[in-house]
Amino acid sequence: MSMPLEGSHFELWSNVQALPESYVFPPERRPGTDEILASKDIPIIDLEGIDGPRRFEIVQHIMKPSQNCGLFQVINHGVSRDLTDQTMRNFQEFFTLPAELKARFYSNDLNSSCRLYTSTLNYEKEDTHYWRDNLTHRCHPLEDHIDHWPENPPDYRNVVGKYSIEARKFLLTMLELIGEGMGLETGYFEGELSKTQLVSVNHHIPCPDPSLTLGMPEHCDPNLISMLQQGDVCGLQVLKDGRWIGIAPLRDTFVVIPSLQLRVISNGKLASAVHRVVTNSKVSRTTIGIFLTPSNDIEIRPADGLHGSLTPMYRGYTYKELFSRFTGNDCDAEKALGCFKL
Structure with a gap:
């Protein structure tokens, strides 16, 4: 059973009783039936007092998980609860609109200014589909x-x-703090390195058998930095010490993921989290992602002036080159970056 581009899970499968075969993963890639409890070890960074004497302490708190698991959570981020709640409601309502109101957005064109699609942009070519719009x-x-x-x-x-405006301010602040932690000059990440901003909203309806499929594959984000507003349903997991760890959705909290380009710019000192999404059999799940990405043609390379910098690990490349390698290698970050290692 396949999913036509002009349809979506919500319209076609809101009452589906069994998982379609095309969504059943090979045994080695299934999340399984064991409950993955939310970890208490995911750092929570409090930004209160960021412009005062706590700034150095906050930078150190950010750098530790950025160098280890490549993911952390942030509170007192400056985006109001009213705005985050209103935004989530708008996205949730969008996915419940009649199909005819959403039809003009269905697209697999990466260059489209606004696109709605099912599973991944390679739906027609992929062996197994992901349970998401x-x-x-x-x-x-x-x-x-x-x-x-x-x-x-x-x-x-x-x-x-x-x-979008407030999220951009927040992510630029995070980049500035990470830059300070790496010993880079003020404003290093402004301009072309963070020029493009995308909002990416995942919607997962209840799944008949979460043990057999995934809402998103395991991957590293190829961009510069990501933030995620989780809503109130569990699903995000990070690979930590060889185990999948659940990240509980916390009220008024953003998840921040330093991504592949920060790994390169830091000359391998920062990590980029491997993460995935599992599904839920009882309730729908909607999450909001905001990504900052370099412009296509700016050169990306290890930064000069890093604390304790060593011989560069990567040659210079453009984001367009990297993203082409990334998608051409089934979104395998290590294979994509391997093309630019020295």
Whole structure:
């Protein structure tokens, strides 16, 4: 049973009783039936007092998980609860809209300003599908993209626009703090290195058998830095010390993932978390991701002036080159980066 591009899980399978064969993974890739409990070891960074005497301490707290598991959580991030709640409601309502209101956004074109698709962009070619629908669109500069966004729900553009601006401010702050921790000059990550901003919203309806499939594959994000607003349903897992660890959704908390480009710029000192998403048999799950990405043609290489810098591990390349290698190797980060190792 296959999923046509013009359909989605919600419209076609809201009452499905058995997992379609095309969504059943090989035994070695299934999450299994064992409950994966949420870990208490995922660091939570409190940004309160970031412009005061706590700044050095906060930077050190950020650098430790950035160098180890490549993922941490942040509270007191500066984005209001009212705005995060409104944004989540708009995305949840979008996925429940009638198919005819969403039809114009269905696309597998990576260059589309706003696209809605099922599983991955390689749906027609992939051996096994992932249990998700995804809405992705560009959001910086706002005035260049907002007219391509959904007009329903009615306050979608207004609310998501405000959220995009605040999320960008937050991620640029995180980059500045990480830069300080690496010994880079102020403003290193501004401009072309963080030029592109995407919002990527995953929606997973209840799954008949979560033990047999995945909501997203295990992967490293290829961009510069990512943040995730989880909602209130578990599903995100990170690979830590050879085990899959669940990350419980916490109120007023963002998950931050320093991504592949930060690994290269740090000359391998920062980690990039391997993570995946499992499904839920009882409730739908919607999550909001914001990604900052370099412009396609700027050169990316290990930064000069790193604390204790050694011989560069990577040659220079453009993000366009890296992303081509990444998608060409089935989103395998190590194979993609291996093409640029010295």
